[in-house]
Amino acid sequence: MEKKIPITIDGREVEAAAGQMILEAARENGIFIPTLCHYPGTTKVGACRVCVVDVEGARSLVASCCMPVSPGMVVRTDTKKVRDAQRLIVELLWASGDHNCLTCEQNGNCDLQNLVYWLELETPRFSIQFPKYKPETTNTMISRDLNKCILCGRCIRACNEIQVNEVLDFSKRGSRAKVGPAFDADYIDSECFFCGECADVCPVGAITFRQSRFKGRPWEMQKVKTTCTYCGVGCQMDLNINNGKIVKVTGNRDYAQPNGGSLCIKGRFGLDFVNNPDRLKKPLIRKEKGGELTEASWDEALELIAKKFGEIKKKDGADSIAGLSSARCTNEENYLFQKFMRAVVGTNNVDHCARL
Amino acid sequence: MAGLAAAFGSGAMTNSIDEIEFTDLILATGTNTTENHPVIGMKIKRAVRQHGAKLIVIDPREIDLVKYADLWLRQAPGTDVAVLNGLMNVMIAENIYDKDYVESRTENFEALKKTVEKYTPDYVEKISGIPAEDLRTAARMFGRANRASILYAMGMTQHITGTDNVKSVANLSMLGGNVGIEGGGVNPLRGQNNVQGACDMGALPNVYPAYQQVASDEARVKFEKAWGAKLSARPGLTIMEIMEGAHKGSIKGLYIMGENPMISDPDLSHVEASLKHVDFLVVQDIFLTETARLADVVLPSACFAEKDGTFSNTERRVQRIRKAVTPPGEARSDWEIIAAISNRMGYAMNYSSAQEIMEEISRVTPSYGGITYKRLEKNGLQWPCPTPDHKGTKFLHKDRFTRGLGLFHAVEFIPPAELPDKAYPMYMTTGRVLYHYHTGTMTRLSAGAMERCPESLVEINPLDADKLGIEEGQMVKVSSRRGEVTAKAQLTEKSAAGSIFMNFHFHETAVNLLTNPAMDPIGKIPEYKVCAVKVEAA
Numbered sequence: 001m002e003k004k005i006p007i008t009i010d011g012r013e014v015e016a017a018a019g020q021m022i023l024e025a026a027r028e029n030g031i032f033i034p035t036l037c038h039y040p041g042t043t044k045v046g047a048c049r050v051c052v053v054d055v056e057g058a059r060s061l062v063a064s065c066c067m068p069v070s071p072g073m074v075v076r077t078d079t080k081k082v083r084d085a086q087r088l089i090v091e092l093l094w095a096s097g098d099h100n101c102l103t104c105e106q107n108g109n110c111d112l113q114n115l116v117y118w119l120e121l122e123t124p125r126f127s128i129q130f131p132k133y134k135p136e137t138t139n140t141m142i143s144r145d146l147n148k149c150i151l152c153g154r155c156i157r158a159c160n161e162i163q164v165n166e167v168l169d170f171s172k173r174g175s176r177a178k179v180g181p182a183f184d185a186d187y188i189d190s191e192c193f194f195c196g197e198c199a200d201v202c203p204v205g206a207i208t209f210r211q212s213r214f215k216g217r218p219w220e221m222q223k224v225k226t227t228c229t230y231c232g233v234g235c236q237m238d239l240n241i242n243n244g245k246i247v248k249v250t251g252n253r254d255y256a257q258p259n260g261g262s263l264c265i266k267g268r269f270g271l272d273f274v275n276n277p278d279r280l281k282k283p284l285i286r287k288e289k290g291g292e293l294t295e296a297s298w299d300e301a302l303e304l305i306a307k308k309f310g311e312i313k314k315k316d317g318a319d320s321i322a323g324l325s326s327a328r329c330t331n332e333e334n335y336l337f338q339k340f341m342r343a344v345v346g347t348n349n350v351d352h353c354a355r356l
Numbered sequence: 357m358a359g360l361a362a363a364f365g366s367g368a369m370t371n372s373i374d375e376i377e378f379t380d381l382i383l384a385t386g387t388n389t390t391e392n393h394p395v396i397g398m399k400i401k402r403a404v405r406q407h408g409a410k411l412i413v414i415d416p417r418e419i420d421l422v423k424y425a426d427l428w429l430r431q432a433p434g435t436d437v438a439v440l441n442g443l444m445n446v447m448i449a450e451n452i453y454d455k456d457y458v459e460s461r462t463e464n465f466e467a468l469k470k471t472v473e474k475y476t477p478d479y480v481e482k483i484s485g486i487p488a489e490d491l492r493t494a495a496r497m498f499g500r501a502n503r504a505s506i507l508y509a510m511g512m513t514q515h516i517t518g519t520d521n522v523k524s525v526a527n528l529s530m531l532g533g534n535v536g537i538e539g540g541g542v543n544p545l546r547g548q549n550n551v552q553g554a555c556d557m558g559a560l561p562n563v564y565p566a567y568q569q570v571a572s573d574e575a576r577v578k579f580e581k582a583w584g585a586k587l588s589a590r591p592g593l594t595i596m597e598i599m600e601g602a603h604k605g606s607i608k609g610l611y612i613m614g615e616n617p618m619i620s621d622p623d624l625s626h627v628e629a630s631l632k633h634v635d636f637l638v639v640q641d642i643f644l645t646e647t648a649r650l651a652d653v654v655l656p657s658a659c660f661a662e663k664d665g666t667f668s669n670t671e672r673r674v675q676r677i678r679k680a681v682t683p684p685g686e687a688r689s690d691w692e693i694i695a696a697i698s699n700r701m702g703y704a705m706n707y708s709s710a711q712e713i714m715e716e717i718s719r720v721t722p723s724y725g726g727i728t729y730k731r732l733e734k735n736g737l738q739w740p741c742p743t744p745d746h747k748g749t750k751f752l753h754k755d756r757f758t759r760g761l762g763l764f765h766a767v768e769f770i771p772p773a774e775l776p777d778k779a780y781p782m783y784m785t786t787g788r789v790l791y792h793y794h795t796g797t798m799t800r801l802s803a804g805a806m807e808r809c810p811e812s813l814v815e816i817n818p819l820d821a822d823k824l825g826i827e828e829g830q831m832v833k834v835s836s837r838r839g840e841v842t843a844k845a846q847l848t849e850k851s852a853a854g855s856i857f858m859n860f861h862f863h864e865t866a867v868n869l870l871t872n873p874a875m876d877p878i879g880k881i882p883e884y885k886v887c888a889v890k891v892e893a894a
Contacts, residue, residue, distance in 0.1 A: 141804040164401035164424075193790060194804060195394065211804075224680035227667050229660040230793050232546030233373065233395045234669025234736070239661060239680045246661060246681060257735065258373040258669060264394035266793055269804035271661070274681070276801045279642055280656030281685020293644075293654060298686065298696070301653050305611075306700035308636040308652075312609040318588065322598040322607050325559035326614030326690075327548035330665030330677065332713035333690040334550070334557035335565060336705070337613055340694050341592075343585035344703040348570050348592030349607070352559045353548075353615050 007073040022064035022075055023051055033077050034086065034115050036093075036203055037152035038065045040253070041260075042161045048152055050089050050115065054079045061085055083119065090115050095126035096175075097204075098147035104205040105143075109218035111203035112150060133178070139188040140210055141269045142199055146178055149206040155179055155198035162262060163197045196268040200251050200261070209248045211269065216242030225255070228267035229328070235259035235267055246271055309345060318346035325352040358878045359522025360542060364535065364752070365759025367567075368552065371505060371541035371751040372671045372738065377403045379539035381501035384421055385414035385525070386436065386511020386885075391790040393509070393545050393670075397421070400507075410501065412494050414439060415511065416785065417857060418850045427494055430852060431484040433783050434515055434772035434886040440524035441472045441769065442480030443495045444531055448472065452499030454533025462530050462762040471766035483769060503539035504532050510547060510787070514884040516773045518876040523765040530762045536753035546670040548794070549660075553668035556723070556739070561592030565721040582720050585703070594880045596873070602630040611638045613690055614657065618646035619795035623838055623873040624866055640693055643797055646863055657690045658683035664710040665691070666732065668739070672749070674727050675736035772886040773874035776854070780836060780888035782820070783855040786871060787885075792861035800861070812865035813846040815857040816891065821847050824891060831894040834858070836887055839869035842894045856891060860884075 004015040009026050016025035021044065026033050037048040046066035053064045056074035061082060064075075076082065093112060101107045136144040151170075156179055159168040167181050167190060181190030199207045223238040236255040240248045249268050251261035273279075283301035284293040312321055323345070325337040334352070341350040361367040376382065377399040390397030397420070403409035404424045413425040414436075422428045431439050447453045448469055458465050477488030498504055506529050512521045526535075526542055534540035546552050558565040568575035570591055580587050593601060599617070601607035603626065610631070617627055631637060631650045639651035648654045662683040668674045683689075688696075691713060695705035707713050711729045718724050723739040726746045731737060738748040752758065776782055791809035792799040799805040814832055826832055832845045834856065843858065843865045851857050858867045872887040 139804070139807055141807075161402075161406070163398050164405055188807065193394070194808065224678050226661065226677045226680065227549070227669075227675045229549050229667075229677075229798075231393050232548060232551060232670035233393050234549065234667055234671075234673060234675050235395055236675065236736075241680050244681055255735075258671060258673060259395045262395055262398060265791060265804060265808070266394075266799060270793070270799050270802045272803060273642075273798040273801040274659055274661050276643075278644070278801075279659075279684045279687065280644060280648075280654065281687060282656060283686070284644075284651075284654040286652045293649075293651070298688075301655060302696050302700050305638055305653055305697050309609055309611075309697075310701060312636065316608055319590070319592075320607060321609040321611070322593060322601065323611040324595060324598070324613065324615045324617070325554055327551040327554045328614045329550065329554070329690050330660075330663070330710065331550065331553040331557050331668060331674070331717065332665045332710045333613070333694065334554045334559045335717050336691050336694045336707075336713060338558045338560075338564075339583060340698050340703075340705075341611075342564075342570075342579070342587055343583040344698050344701050346586070346588060348561050348588055348590060349598060350559055350592055351561050351595040351598065352551075352554045353595060353617070 005069050005071050007069050007071070007075060009075045010077055016069040020069050022053060022062075022067050022069055025069055026064065026075070026077065031077060033064050034118065035065060036111055036115070036150060037154060039154045039157060039201055042154070042157035045153060045157075048089065048150070050086050052082055052085050053077045054082055087119050087121060090119055091121060091124040091126060093150050094121070095124040095128050096130060097150060098130040098145070099204070104148070105208040105213060106205035107217065110205060131175075136186050137210070138186045141194050141265075142187055142196065143208050143210040143213065144180075144187070145206055146180075148204050149179060150204055151177055151179065152203060153179070154201040154203060155207055158197040158201040163195050165193050165195065167192050168198060194265040194269060195263060196265070197251070197262055212240070212248035215247040216240070221247065223250070225252070228263070230266040230270065233258055235263055237263055237267055246274055313345060319349060321345050321347055322349035325350055327352050359519040360526055360544070363523055363526035363530070363763050363765065364757050366752055368752065369541070369543045369545070369671050370535060370753060371539070371543055373399060375539045375751070376400060376505055376507070376543075378407060379403065379409055379503045379505045381410045381412070381497060381504040382507060383412045383414070383498060383504060384507045386513075386521070387507050387509035387545055388415070388417070388419045388421070388511070388787060389507065389509075389545065390420040392547065392788050394790065396507075396545060400424070410497055412497060416852055416855060427490065427497065429486045429490055429494055431486050433785055433855065434517070435484040435769065436512060436515070436521045437517055437524050437767055438475060438480050438483040438769040439486060439491070440521075440528050441475035441767070442477055442491050443498060444468070444528055445472045445475045446477060446492050446495035447499040447531055450496070450499070452496060453531045457533030458531065461536070461757070462764055464764040464766070467766040468527055468764040471768065498528070498532055501532070503537060504529070504534045505540055505543060506534070507543045507545060509545040511885060513544075513879060513881050515886065516874050516876050516883045517770050518881045519878040520767045520770070524767050526762075527764050527767070530764065535762060536751070536755065536757070538751060541751060544670070549669070550667040552670060552672060553666070553674070556668055556721070557717070561594055565717065566723045579720065596875060596880055596882070599627055599630045602634045605633065608635040610634045610636070612647060613640045616641075616645045616647045616795045616797060618650070619860065619863055619866060619868065623871065624868045625839065626873070640690060642687070645795075645797055655693055656685065656687040657693060658687050662687070663689040666714065669736075672738045673736040674724070674732065674739060676729070676732045773883055774872050774886065774888045776888045780890045782889050782891055784834070784836070784870065784887050784889040785855065785857050785885045786860050786867050787857065788861065789859045792859065794861070796861035796863065812843040812859060812862040812867070814843045814891070815846050815848050815851045817849060817851045817853040817855070818847045819853045820891070821845060824893065826891070826893055833892050833894040834870060834889050836870040836872070836889045838872070841865045841867060841869055856889065
């Protein structure tokens with residue numbers, strides 16, 4: 001049996017696991033503590049301090065994301081002291097960035113926006129001064145507007161600890177501190193692999209998916225869970241659909257195996273082909289050898305195939321027909337294809353490009 | 357896959373993706389994982405950086421994984437059997453192999469021992485160029501690891517000795533006692549989203565679903581009953597034999613679903629001639645591909661986002677795809693098209709959904725017996741999953757191999773079919789890059805991928821470039837005995853001196869005009885990873 005640690009949070013007696021942080025114990029018991037820099041599965045940095053709580057006997061407020069529970073600990077998440085500290089932090093963040101929700105892609109899906117609302121802040125007590133960085137629009141996949149960055153470092157940990165691509169880090173210090181690739185390069189000029197993990201984890205509108213800019217608000221997106229169509233890993237992902245079109249692809253950490261929410265450039269940004277105008281839309285038939293392919297109805301096309309395959313089978317035997325199935329198609333389709341070749345055409349001449 | 361099936365009785369990846377992150381040692385050979393399977397690459401990197409796993413990379417190219425490796429063995433292309441035999445030679449000579457395991461779980465060890473005897477580190481150094489001391493170090497690391505996972509991909513299989521290579525990998529893994537344990541295993545990484553599923557479903561000339569042999573009376577009777585049709589007992593032709601048949605005129609009708617052999621097959625001029633020679637060619641695809649352009653009938657199909665179904669990933673996990681958007685124009689799901697043709701030919705296929713097809717699959721496919729859409733709703737299931745209450749199988753061959761005992765194969769080194777000579781003095785290997793996929797039909801339409809990798813590049817070592825008077829970005833002509841292509845040169849030490857690397861994503865630079873169609877005699881896989889070429893300024 002794992003040893004349980006009894007603690008009290010907001011007057012409720014709860015049991016925590018040994019080594020668990022206050023934040024985790026609280027969340028497990030349905031007690032809300034806000035966070036910004038915290039991201040499960042990465043180093044606990046305790047940088048933003050919005051998760052502070054009052055612990056009886058402690059000299060000062062403690063960051064609940066980094067403080068392990070101890071037996072008999074008495075925690076309060078809702079004291080005036082806690083709220084005052086949270087308000088100060090959030091107002092400072094608000095005042096030091098260009099948090100203009102009118103034009104922000106993350107409006108409605110922003111941790112800072114939610115926190116301002118939750119803390120019932122009308123306006124920051126400090127004047128708004130942001131660094132006036134030029135937003136990065138030098139690639140078509142990921143936009144960066146560091147004027148909206150709250151320096152939580154989630155993107156850095158996602159890049160180094162989740163994807164281990166080791167591209168992003170902090171540079172400079174104090175009010176000049178910023179996140180990005182080495183030598184302050186744009187993503188496109190850096191070693192970036194465009195996995196998009198940084199955009200998935202960014203809690204605000206600093207790193208967003210450029211492809212979906214103005215293509216739909218977070219609450220308009222219908223998310224459809226599916227399996228990526230590229231390599232054999234079979235990553236689980238959410239297609240974000242708006243107005244009948246795939247707008248973007250997001251990872252989902254709840255899906256666990258095999259990819260735990262992480263994706264690569266192909267699954268993330270490689271679905272343009274779905275809406276490409278060159279997609280085949282009607283059957284095509286070549287009426288005579290050497291002639292052109294022309295549009296035809298399904299009826300014509302199917303009739304011709306049935307007739308031709310029937311003729312060849314009759315004249316030269318079933319084994320003079322062959323079929324190539326596909327490692328790109330579903331199990332159901334592969335099953336049906338080989339069943340068709342074997343049971344209907346009458347040959348075992350069926351293969352696919354597993355070898356290539 | 358024939359190699360693994362011979363050794364273990366099953367050709368699939370033995371262990372799971374999740375286990376790679378939490379093992380003691382990873383040996384990656386013939387897999388450029390971070391580019392071809394980036395999310396598995398991520399797990400390897402996390403294993404090394406965060407969980408203290410050791411990583412050995414055996415690869416002729418300085419791939420990204422080398423940066424994370426404890427040890428990198430750079431062998432000459434196509435010398436894998438010698439290298440693997442060399443590792444085993446050291447393990448046996450120094451007594452660092454799993455004797456209990458070899459005794460209780462395997463057979464034919466004596467033959468293996470006898471064969472690898474001559475593959476001493478010094479002998480292997482002469483063949484492969486790997487320093488004898490590095491080979492010894494690698495063997496010691498591998499032999500002493502508690503759990504070692506071997507990962508490989510097309511870099512092992514796309515050789516005339518592909519089956520031998522895989523058998524050698526299986527030998528090495530068994531010698532270390534690593535098959536049938538969590539975190540161990542022999543793990544072929546499948547390149548396409550549903551290669552595993554296509555094989556499982558019997559899209560192969562010699563087997564029905566779940567690898568039931570067409571030549572077996574028992575299996576044939578079973579399927580004749582299930583399908584209500586008379587079935588042929590004669591195993592069919594493989595893809596290369598089908599092309600050959602088309603060329604000779606014995607294959608008169610050809611039905612191609614979702615494949616583009618006009619880019620992916622070796623020796624493209626031959627493929628084109630073959631396809632043109634067929635009396636009646638039907639191609640079903642989402643685009644008018646190079647192959648579809650040659651067809652007599654082209655049928656428009658729905659893509660993965662426009663239909664329901666399942667894919668089986670490289671770790672045998674069956675997972676759902678779901679219809680998210682509607683197909684363009686009159687395009688239909690491939691299963692609907694197949695059923696429609698079948699109905700016209702007088703064999704009724706009246707499925708109302710993909711789910712209904714899966715219900716039939718689970719009835720005739722023992723390893724998929726417990727798989728239903730209902731169970732797949734939340735998470736995938738790893739086969740074998742024979743019954744509705746079976747949880748699926750995380751790793752294979754626990755306590756017992758599918759075939760009983762694991763079989764060691766004594767394998768001798770055979771050099772590649774074509775080696776550099778005076779006329780064609782350099783090695784060429786081919787593969788994918790991170791930003792593109794296979795024949796490029798899909799990724800080349802992606803703005804992002806094209807930004808990152810807009811054209812085909814010839815990766816050439818600066819020493820060679822200097823000798824040949826080639827500068828970065830200059831157009832070069834690459835020729836082999838079969839053809840020539842031109843592309844831009846990229847000077848990089850990723851390629852060893854004397855070797856170039858090209859990708860096969862670009863039809864303008866159809867690298868398979870150059871590749872050697874010489875095949876592995878069992879796997880029938882062409883030798884894409886080694887041929888001899890000449891490089892000159894264009």
